[in-house]
Amino acid sequence: MNQKRxxxxxxxxxxxxxxAGCTSGARETGSQAHHExxxxxxxxxxxxxxxxxxxxxxxxxxxxxxxxxxxTAKPGMLAAAEGTTVPxxxxxxxxxxxxxxxxxxxxxxxxxxxxxxxxxxxHWHGYPVPNAMDGIPGVTQNAVQPGEQFTYQFKxxxxxxxxxxxxxxxxxxxxxxxxxTLVVEGEEDSKVDRDYTLVLDEWMGGGAAASDSGxxxxxxxxxxxxxxxxxxxxxxxxxxxxxAAGHGAHDAGHGASHGxxxxxxxxxxxxxxxxxxxxxxxxxxxxxxxxxxxGKTGExxxxxxxxxxxxxxxxxxxxxxMSHELHLHGHEFSITATDGQKINHPPSxxxxxxxxxxxxxxxxxxxxxxxxxxLLEEHSDNPAAVGMKAxxxxxxxxxxxxxxxxxxxxxxxxxMSYGEMADAPFQLDQKxxxxxTMNLGTTEDKGGQxxxxxGKTxxxxxxxxxxxxxxxxxxLVNKSESDDHPMHLHGHFFQVLSKNGKAMTxxxxxxxxxxxxxxxxxxxxxxxxxxxxxxxxxxxxxxAAAGMVTHLRYEGFQPQFKADPKAGNKPE
Numbered sequence: 119m120n121q122k123r124x125x126x127x128x129x130x131x132x133x134x135x136x137x138a139g140c141t142s143g144a145r146e147t148g149s150q151a152h153h154e155x156x157x158x159x160x161x162x163x164x165x166x167x168x169x170x171x172x173x174x175x176x177x178x179x180x181x182x183x184x185x186x187x188x189x190t191a192k193p194g195m196l197a198a199a200e201g202t203t204v205p206x207x208x209x210x211x212x213x214x215x216x217x218x219x220x221x222x223x224x225x226x227x228x229x230x231x232x233x234x235x236x237x238x239x240x241h242w243h244g245y246p247v248p249n250a251m252d253g254i255p256g257v258t259q260n261a262v263q264p265g266e267q268f269t270y271q272f273k274x275x276x277x278x279x280x281x282x283x284x285x286x287x288x289x290x291x292x293x294x295x296x297x298x299t300l301v302v303e304g305e306e307d308s309k310v311d312r313d314y315t316l317v318l319d320e321w322m323g324g325g326a327a328a329s330d331s332g333x334x335x336x337x338x339x340x341x342x343x344x345x346x347x348x349x350x351x352x353x354x355x356x357x358x359x360x361x362a363a364g365h366g367a368h369d370a371g372h373g374a375s376h377g378x379x380x381x382x383x384x385x386x387x388x389x390x391x392x393x394x395x396x397x398x399x400x401x402x403x404x405x406x407x408x409x410x411x412x413g414k415t416g417e418x419x420x421x422x423x424x425x426x427x428x429x430x431x432x433x434x435x436x437x438x439x440m441s442h443e444l445h446l447h448g449h450e451f452s453i454t455a456t457d458g459q460k461i462n463h464p465p466s467x468x469x470x471x472x473x474x475x476x477x478x479x480x481x482x483x484x485x486x487x488x489x490x491x492x493l494l495e496e497h498s499d500n501p502a503a504v505g506m507k508a509x510x511x512x513x514x515x516x517x518x519x520x521x522x523x524x525x526x527x528x529x530x531x532x533x534m535s536y537g538e539m540a541d542a543p544f545q546l547d548q549k550x551x552x553x554x555t556m557n558l559g560t561t562e563d564k565g566g567q568x569x570x571x572x573g574k575t576x577x578x579x580x581x582x583x584x585x586x587x588x589x590x591x592x593x594l595v596n597k598s599e600s601d602d603h604p605m606h607l608h609g610h611f612f613q614v615l616s617k618n619g620k621a622m623t624x625x626x627x628x629x630x631x632x633x634x635x636x637x638x639x640x641x642x643x644x645x646x647x648x649x650x651x652x653x654x655x656x657x658x659x660x661x662a663a664a665g666m667v668t669h670l671r672y673e674g675f676q677p678q679f680k681a682d683p684k685a686g687n688k689p690e
Contacts, residue, residue: 179412180210181217185224189215189240191284191296192233198410199418199505204321206295207234213413214317214437215282215298222277222304228270230262237261237686240270241285242300243477244457244630246609247272249650250678253285254608256687257651257669259679261286277304278458279433279479281317287688289659295413297437308454310483311428316494316508318474319413319438320406403440407502415505422494422510424486430510431483432494436474439658441602441633442506443471445528447520448492449510451484453536459611459628463538471497471530475604475633477657486512492520499525534617537625544589544643546615551588558605558634558656558666560598568665569601569656575665576690582654582670584646591615591643596634603661604633607670608652612644631657649675653689663690 189209196206196213209215220226232238239261241253251270255261262268283297299315411419424430431454436442452464453472457479474480489512496506503524559570571579584590592612596603607630614627617640632640655667667690681687 179212179214179216181219183219185220186227186229187216187218188229188231189298190231190233191238196295196413197418198321198408198413198415207291208295209298212298213295215296217299217301217315218282219301219303220274222274222302224274226270226272226274230268230270232262232264232266235264236291237263237286238284238291238296239268239286240282241288241608242270242272242280242282243606244278244280244479245272245300245302246276246611246648249609249648249652249675252608252650252652254653254689255286255685256681256689257653258677260682260685261687263685274302276458277302277307278455279315279435279481280458281435281437281479283437285689288690289663292437292659293439299433299435301433302458308431308483309429310431312422312424312430313433314422314431315433315435316411317413317435317437318442318496318506319410319436320440320502321408321410322405406438406440409442409496409500409502409506411506411508416507419505419508422508423513424510425513426486426489428486429483430486431481434472434474434480434482436476436478439476439660441473441475441604443473443497443530444494445469445471445497445526446482446484446492446494447510448488448490449484449486451482453480453531453533454483455479455481456533456627457611457629457631461537461627462540462625464536464625467531469528471528473530473633475602475631475657476659477604477606477631478629478633486510489515490520491515493522495522495524497524497526497528533614533624533627534620534622535624536627539624540626542613542626543645544591544613544615546621546641549589550591550643552582552584553591553593554582555593555595556605556654556668558594558596558598558603560601569598569603569661570665571668576655576662576667579665579668581668583673584670585673586646586649588646589643590646591641593639593641594632594634595639596636598636600636601661602633602635602658603666604631604657605654606631606657607644607654609648609650610644610646610652610670612642614640614642616641646670646672651675651677655690659690 191207191209192211194206194208194211194213195203196208197203206213218226218228228240230238230240237255239253239255239259242251247270250258251272252258253270259268278301280300280302281297282300284291297317299317301315408415414420422430422432434444450466450468452466453461454464455461458481472480472482491512492510494508494510496503504522507522507524509520555572557570557572559573561568561570561573568575574580582590582592594605611628611630612632614622614629614632616622618638629642632642634640649672651672652670653667654670655662
């Protein structure tokens with residue numbers, strides 16, 4: 119089962135120390151984004167390294183500056199709250215992994231070192247890297263085996279906020295914590311005094327799990343990929359602990375193969391006759407009962423320090439599988455970019471909700487002109503929302519001045535009419551070289567759920583075949599009754615042209631990930647300017663693992679690698 123990072127016993131928390139880490143580039147355990155908070159209570163947590171057998175400890179999320187970096191994938195433990203730890207797989211013993219900060223125009227080199235017992239890869243989410251650098255096992259490279267290395271190299275041509283994560287068995291490896299952030303600093307970026315990056319995620323808390331005989335540290339079966347880990351601590355009291363027990367919870371509104379005991383490896387190995395394992399093992403999103411910001415929850419979330427008069431940027435990244443609606447208290451703010459791409463003349467708004475779906479990024483900016491302590495908080499009826507709050511604290515202000523109100527009904531920001539119109543690459547009524555419709559659906563198969571594109575599941579979905587230079591229009595229609603589908607296109611940006619038959623009336627909106635709620639229809643367009651073979655899939659990776667994947671392939675393209683049948687490539 120995709121038993122997402124179930125909590126280990128609090129007794130496993132060992133004395134906290136910081137590791138030196140194996141990285142290249144300038145190291146900043148604080149940086150402008152975190153410089154006042156190096157002594158935060160949640161900086162380090164204990165773990166048992168299931169590969170070497172020695173005790174390892176996670177360290178604070180750091181910012182690495184430069185052109186050359188090393189990211190080491192290895193097991194560890196993360197302290198999400200005082201007294202509660204979770205076994206993770208991480209890059210450089212940090213969840214999120216280090217932020218890689220580079221200058222626009224630089225040639226970036228990243229060496230991936232795999233010290234995990236399973237193959238891994240790195241996908242540069244949203245970044246238009248050369249195809250061979252996209253990090254998709256079996257499509258652009260072979261998965262990096264335990265003990266081996268792979269070097270990624272690309273030119274940082276496009277400024278903005280991005281992230282990276284494993285794309286090998288990604289529904290499980292991203293779930294375990296194998297992700298980090300990438301910021302390309304543009305020459306024309308607006309200047310800010312504070313620049314914080316906040317990564318949103320969901321985890322599973324507490325409850326007795328299935329038998330873990332023969333497992334590694336904290337009941338974490340690294341060798342077989344089982345996610346059955348027993349847990350105790352505060353998370354066990356959040357109201358959904360029973361959902362973790364025995365991997366038995368299912369939800370008719372969600373699908374994908376889980377249940378390590380039944381399927382062997384999170385829905386991939388249990389049924390060799392089905393490309394996605396045993397589809398009958400559904401997933402219940404209520405099992406994600408602990409929400410985090412930068413790997414911390416509740417009081418452990420880092421305080422965001424500001425001074426009166428400063429301009430503040432918040433880079434918001436959703437690394438989880440659920441959408442979140444955020445409310446910034448006490449300040450007007452503007453959305454300056456979505457998925458790293460700038461919005462033209464963004465207006466100020468206040469007391470409005472910003473919805474951020476899996477895989478999406480939003481940059482927001484505000485002026486610190488209201489001294490005190492204020493919250494950035496998730497708005498939801500979900501009990502776990504209480505943990506997804508970050509306190510914005512003015513220097514000299516007393517703590518605890520702002521009150522949470524995560525269930526207050528507020529209007530949602532509509533990007534359809536946000537910002538001012540400007541010249542854009544595409545118009546809705548222009549001529550295109552290729553027009554394609556993707557009907558996104560949910561279906562049943564042998565008692566379980568599959569997620570389809572035009573009625574088919576990957577690898578049987580129809581590919582989009584293009585020529586370099588083609589102008590491509592894609593109509594996306596969500597025909598699922600209860601599932602959101604955040605669709606992500608690799609290697610390209612697309613322009614959103616319309617929603618539910620109505621043309622955009624605000625700023626051109628350029629994205630790489632777009633969420634469709636049930637019944638919604640969007641038309642998007644892009645130019646085929648990056649030859650290769652690229653995935654186009656739902657970034658609720660449960661849905662991708664259960665079929666909602668297709669490829670964009672350029673005519674005549676030949677990959678630069680040969681797939682190794684022994685590599686264990688799992689691209690979904």
